[in-house]
Amino acid sequence: MTADKMDKRSPTRRSVVAAALLAIGATAVAPSARASDSYPTKMIRLLVPFPAGSATDVEARFLADKVGAVLGQKILVDNKPGANANIGAAEVARAPGDGYTLYLATNSTHSANVHLYNKMPFDPVADFTPIARLTRNPLVMVVAKDFPASDLKTFIAYAKANPGKLSYGSGNTGSMAAAQLVKSMAGIDAVRVSYPGTPQAITDLLGGRIEFVITDVAVTREFINQGSLRALGVTTLAKVASLPEVPPMAEVGLPGYDFAAWSGLFGPKNVPADVVEKLNKAFLQVMATDEAKKFFAGIGLEPDTSTPQGLADHVTKQTELWGRIIKESGLEKI
Structure with missing residues (x-):
């Protein structure tokens, strides 16, 4: 090849090499695409570990509708009750951490059950x-x-005058521990009857098959207002807005009694951090609306939101607290 021909072809060759190097450089410095940029591209499943009609279920269905609109994808509520919520939690724990399986958890699976079960499935x-x-x-x-x-x-x-003759229903860890605390603080004896969820316990209470239940306001408020159930007290030190006439139990017979359950949103392990951030933002956006505040006040729940780290810290503190509660209540591991 002559020098003249070499000169004519060299610019082309140099251009190709330069373009290739430029492409390589661009690839090296370009930021990787965030998982949340396209998320969600399909329906999200929100698993609830309690039956339809429970307070957690009611909460989940409201949030699924509103947050789904924010994210632009349908959120399907999937009820998987049983074993104090362990069945549903175990299913979520096995799911891929891609953000398409979410879990509306409570103190049952993420604070209490480790103190109640000798063997946990997650x-x-x-x-x-x-x-x-x-x-x-x-x-x-x-x-x-x-x-x-x-x-x-x-x-x-009455309970002291009839030891062992009363029975109570529990459909989750919260209702069980709350009743056990009443038993230990009041010095009474009563027999526990377990149910898949609180709606079933309320059905038996209405039917006269058990004597009392301590459970969510959302499940009982309608029956209290109708007069078919009588409220003896709320478990917190302050009154509940949706039951303004019902006094705190600490004021009417059990000084110092203070108890509340909680809910939080989780995914399986390894959900990408940017997807977690997007979900947190969407759920907290809905929780901050006037509509949500009115809705939750109406069913007896109190918005109590946090960052992902805030939830992680809450689980740590609540697990310690529930350990003390369960020890004081006399419940033994099964």
Whole structure:
């Protein structure tokens, strides 16, 4: 090849080499695409570990509708009740961490059950990605309208006069521990009857098959307002906005009694950080609306939101607290 021909072809060759080097350089310095840039591209499943009609289910269905609109994708609520929520939690723990399986968890799976079960089908910390704390859930103690006690003091007196003759229903860890605390603080004896969820316990309470239940306001408020159930007190030190006439149990028979459940949003482990950030932002955006505040006040829940790290810290503190509660209540591992 002559020098003349070499000169004519060299610019082309140099251009190709330069372009290739430029492309390589651009690839090296270009930021990688964020997983959240396209997320979500399909339907999201929000698993609830309690049956339809439970307070957690009611909360999930409201949030699924509103957050789905924010994200631009349908969120399907999927109920998987059983074993104090362990069945649903275990299913989420096995799911891929891609952001398309979410879990509306409570203190049952992420604070209490480690103190109640000798063998857990999941690790509540290692197997989940915390996304956002959502609500604080005061409970209410209810009896049937014809129960021979009109208030908490007379209930305690009646229970002491009839040791072992009363039974109570529990559909989750919160209702179980709350009732056990009443038993230990009041010095009464009663038999626990377990249910897949609180709606089933309320059905048996209305039917006269058990004597009392301590559970979510959302499940009981309608029956209290109708007069078919009588509320003896709420479990928190302050009154609950949706039951303004019902006093705190600490004021009417059990000084120092203070108890509340909680809910939070989790995913399986390894959900990308930017997807977690996007989900946290969407859920907290909905929780901050006037519509959400009104909705939650109406069903007796209190918005109590946080960052993902805030939820992780909350789980740590609540696990320690529930350990003390369960020890004081006398519950043993099964």
